[in-house]
Amino acid sequence: MKIVIIGSGNVATHLALAFKQAGQTLAQVWSRNGANAQLLAEQVGASAISDLGALDRSADFYLIAVKDEAIAELASSLTGLPGLVAHTSGATSIDVLHTLNHYGVFYPLQTFSKQKSLDLSNTPICLEASSAEDMVMLHQAASLISKVSDEVDSEQRKILHLAAVFACNFSNHLYQMGYSILEQHGLDFALLKPLIMETAWKVQDAIPFDVQTGPAVRGDESTMERHLSLLNDRTELQDIYKTLSNSIKKTHL
Amino acid sequence: MKIVIIGSGNVATHLALAFKQAGQTLAQVWSRNGANAQLLAEQVGASAISDLGALDRSADFYLIAVKDEAIAELASSLTGLPGLVAHTSGATSIDVLHTLNHYGVFYPLQTFSKQKSLDLSNTPICLEASSAEDMVMLHQAASLISKVSDEVDSEQRKILHLAAVFACNFSNHLYQMGYSILEQHGLDFALLKPLIMETAWKVQDAIPFDVQTGPAVRGDESTMERHLSLLNDRTELQDIYKTLSNSIKKTHL
Numbered sequence: 001m002k003i004v005i006i007g008s009g010n011v012a013t014h015l016a017l018a019f020k021q022a023g024q025t026l027a028q029v030w031s032r033n034g035a036n037a038q039l040l041a042e043q044v045g046a047s048a049i050s051d052l053g054a055l056d057r058s059a060d061f062y063l064i065a066v067k068d069e070a071i072a073e074l075a076s077s078l079t080g081l082p083g084l085v086a087h088t089s090g091a092t093s094i095d096v097l098h099t100l101n102h103y104g105v106f107y108p109l110q111t112f113s114k115q116k117s118l119d120l121s122n123t124p125i126c127l128e129a130s131s132a133e134d135m136v137m138l139h140q141a142a143s144l145i146s147k148v149s150d151e152v153d154s155e156q157r158k159i160l161h162l163a164a165v166f167a168c169n170f171s172n173h174l175y176q177m178g179y180s181i182l183e184q185h186g187l188d189f190a191l192l193k194p195l196i197m198e199t200a201w202k203v204q205d206a207i208p209f210d211v212q213t214g215p216a217v218r219g220d221e222s223t224m225e226r227h228l229s230l231l232n233d234r235t236e237l238q239d240i241y242k243t244l245s246n247s248i249k250k251t252h253l
Numbered sequence: 254m255k256i257v258i259i260g261s262g263n264v265a266t267h268l269a270l271a272f273k274q275a276g277q278t279l280a281q282v283w284s285r286n287g288a289n290a291q292l293l294a295e296q297v298g299a300s301a302i303s304d305l306g307a308l309d310r311s312a313d314f315y316l317i318a319v320k321d322e323a324i325a326e327l328a329s330s331l332t333g334l335p336g337l338v339a340h341t342s343g344a345t346s347i348d349v350l351h352t353l354n355h356y357g358v359f360y361p362l363q364t365f366s367k368q369k370s371l372d373l374s375n376t377p378i379c380l381e382a383s384s385a386e387d388m389v390m391l392h393q394a395a396s397l398i399s400k401v402s403d404e405v406d407s408e409q410r411k412i413l414h415l416a417a418v419f420a421c422n423f424s425n426h427l428y429q430m431g432y433s434i435l436e437q438h439g440l441d442f443a444l445l446k447p448l449i450m451e452t453a454w455k456v457q458d459a460i461p462f463d464v465q466t467g468p469a470v471r472g473d474e475s476t477m478e479r480h481l482s483l484l485n486d487r488t489e490l491q492d493i494y495k496t497l498s499n500s501i502k503k504t505h506l
Binding site: 010068069091109110111112113115116118122123124126148150156158159160161162163164165166167168169170171172173174175176177178179181182185187189190191192193194195196197198199200201202203204205206207208209210211212213214215216217220222223226227230231236237239240241243244247248250251 | 263321322344362363364365366368369371375376377379401403409411412413414415416417418419420421422423424425426427428429430431432434435438440442444445446447448449450451452453454455456457458459460461462463464465466467468469470473475476479480483484489490492493494496497500501503504
């Protein structure tokens with residue numbers, strides 16, 4: 001498959017590397033910023049372009065991995081391409097691409113950080129296509145980099161993205177709150193790492209509800225009061241503590 | 254080492270199994286509830302007792318793993334023992350055991366669920382002792398079940414426990430919120446599992462701050478507004494969404 005990557009951020013980088021590793025031809029990497037395009041293009045043996053006028057119009061698959069707000073404008077520069085164009089956004093409808101001949105969505109449900117390499121083989125790729133024929137090709141593309149792909153429409157994808165914010169973005173922020181509490185008292189975050197892994201590991205085989213632990217689910221009010229008083233100098237953390245403890249209590253009533 | 258386990262809940266069970274697996278002698282398991290004592294005692298080849306009058310007074314190590322509120326009362330029944338008595342609570346001071354000859358704290362910083370087996374070998378065991386001699390024995394006991402043990406005083410342990418509530422208990426509740434959002438819309442929680450693992454995995458080598466992703470850290474207000482409107486029928490989730498998004502924005506200002 002001959003692929004053009006439109007974008008050079010975290011998602012663009014991880015997808016480009018995964019397709020390269022799967023033996024595919026990365027023809028071009030486009031980025032508004034030529035240096036960024038160059039950086040990724042070199043890693044995957046592609047040409048770098050920063051002018052869409054120089055786009056290779058003979059690729060099979062164009063993958064748009066840019067900021068959500070930029071997708072519509074980019075799409076308008078891609079009209080008339082014979083190949084399949086897909087965006088990778090969880091929060092953006094497929095309709096933003098409707099002026100194109102063949103289009104779809106290729107949304108990897110994962111968290112991407114540039115500094116960390118990532119095996120995508122278990123990451124669900126959520127697919128949506130403008131036609132049955134395009135869906136076949138999206139499945140083929142997904143199967144090159146992951147064992148898991150699912151057909152998910154734009155409404156469902158928005159829900160998935162929302163759930164992912166809770167399970168991933170917010171959890172990471174709570175790790176950071178744990179980090180910051182330990183740092184304030186000269187304690188090492190390494191002490192928390194096995195606990196963080198086990199917490200994630202437990203829900204691979206269980207419903208989170210069934211493995212909830214801690215003072216809130218036990219109704220242990222005296223521990224919760226002591227915790228809140230330890231946070232007297234950090235009202236923001238007190239707020240989070242109260243909001244989440246109350247929600248745990250309600251959920252487990 | 255001859256060990257008596259006082260308690261039969263999650264922590265008691267996992268620690269008893271770990272010491273058994275390390276080849277130690279589990280002499281007795283005490284629980285107020287005789288059937289529970291019996292259940293755990295059978296798994297580790299110990300005798301079950303529900304009357305502390307029947308306590309084997311010749312053990313080397315008595316491990317108290319009961320509800321925090323019950324520790325003080327139990328301790329008063331253990332006065333005069335020649336062996337070392339330790340409680341396993343993150344939120345309880347060592348002083349609650351001060352009437353005993355040899356005492357300390359043996360706090361495994363981990364989340365325990367009865368239905369899930371657990372390899373404790375990387376779990377930090379946080380130790381505090383009433384004397385240098387007792388600390389030596391606590392280190393010996395910890396080294397039987399884990400590669401990681403640390404001396405942590407009662408004040409530090411309270412901080413660790415608080416940080417663990419954020420990083421573990423609250424994260425698990427956010428997984429549950431993700432589960433519940435997907436369930437409400439007929440989507441499968443399995444789609445989120447690789448993301449949850451990767452989120453935990455990322456912070457094993459990085460500071461959570463440096464790998465924060467999602468709309469709040471990007472300042473993507475339009476996605477956040479759409480998410481809040483998707484939660485219009487769930488005001489509690491809206492509260493959590495706002496509280497945590499605002500905290501992420503402040504943290505990354």
